[in-house]
Amino acid sequence: MIFEDLPTTPTSEELIDKAFSRASRAGRAQKGLDAQQSMLQTAANIMSDNLENVVTAWPDFERIDPFYYELADAIVDVDALRQSLSQVGWASRQTREIHNEYQSKLRKTDVDTARKHRKQAFARLADIVEQVDEDLLRINEARNDLRDLPEIHPDEPTIVVAGYPNVGKSSFVNDVTNARGETDSYPFTTTGIGIGHFEDRHIRYQLIDTPGLLDRPPQERNEIESQAVSALEHLGDCVLVLLDPSGECGYPLESQLELRDAIEAQFEDVPVFTVANKADRSRDVEADFYMSVETGENVDEVLQAAIDAIDYEPELPFEG
Numbered sequence: 001m002i003f004e005d006l007p008t009t010p011t012s013e014e015l016i017d018k019a020f021s022r023a024s025r026a027g028r029a030q031k032g033l034d035a036q037q038s039m040l041q042t043a044a045n046i047m048s049d050n051l052e053n054v055v056t057a058w059p060d061f062e063r064i065d066p067f068y069y070e071l072a073d074a075i076v077d078v079d080a081l082r083q084s085l086s087q088v089g090w091a092s093r094q095t096r097e098i099h100n101e102y103q104s105k106l107r108k109t110d111v112d113t114a115r116k117h118r119k120q121a122f123a124r125l126a127d128i129v130e131q132v133d134e135d136l137l138r139i140n141e142a143r144n145d146l147r148d149l150p151e152i153h154p155d156e157p158t159i160v161v162a163g164y165p166n167v168g169k170s171s172f173v174n175d176v177t178n179a180r181g182e183t184d185s186y187p188f189t190t191t192g193i194g195i196g197h198f199e200d201r202h203i204r205y206q207l208i209d210t211p212g213l214l215d216r217p218p219q220e221r222n223e224i225e226s227q228a229v230s231a232l233e234h235l236g237d238c239v240l241v242l243l244d245p246s247g248e249c250g251y252p253l254e255s256q257l258e259l260r261d262a263i264e265a266q267f268e269d270v271p272v273f274t275v276a277n278k279a280d281r282s283r284d285v286e287a288d289f290y291m292s293v294e295t296g297e298n299v300d301e302v303l304q305a306a307i308d309a310i311d312y313e314p315e316l317p318f319e320g
Helices: 012-028 032-056 066-076 078-107 111-131 133-146 169-176 223-235 253-266 299-310
Strands: 158-162 193-200 203-209 238-243 272-276
Touching (some): 066 133, 066 223, 078 111, 078 133, 111 133, 238 299
């Protein structure tokens, strides 16, 4: 997952302490002007390199998949994050410029004057790093919020399973995939998200169960959840809306159909199938398919219908 391996971002205080302590050790290994030059180079290099690494560790948000862009934006505000990354990049360049400016001053002078210049340079270096303290904190908070997102593959054909709680979504996903009830968790949902995988004709598909997102009307979702649903629009190649016509799920059939209609409107560019689950107990609803996960009735047929609707063709290597 693109955010999984992001390193911890140091605070300004940690970075300054690291740079100056390393510089002090470097200075003790030299004498005279060489000591002052070594201290300045060590401190400036550590600051500029660490600040640059903070920026380059992040993916280019202009190039990542729209699903991950919108998902990240729902959690951390990508514009604010990019601004902070830009500020840290500026700080990295400034520390290099300060190094270049003062290094020339240390070459042709006496030791006392060189020491004075080096201290001035240290003060300016510290000031630059302190100016981006809030940006470093924001970047690290974003890293903590994004690194535990579930591993979803936007390039794989994806079936989104939606519907009110207790209509059998998780049972369906677990029945036809290797999920076995395991879930990864989004930071902004209370129950996590179920992800399962299966293969058909050597093509890997993923099924996604979305508790906390597509299990209630749009008006009941908060802003973050609404944007997460928007992100799922980039991901889903087919949507299965499960209904429980028996009403045993605890939600009136009328409400379930209203949710189905809202999901159809949200995912207007992909096939959306109405699937009446628990068909062994009731079929009192018009649906595209009737199945029972409990008895196994038509489960394979529903899955095959989704596969056929997606009609995924893998990209083949170019043959000259």
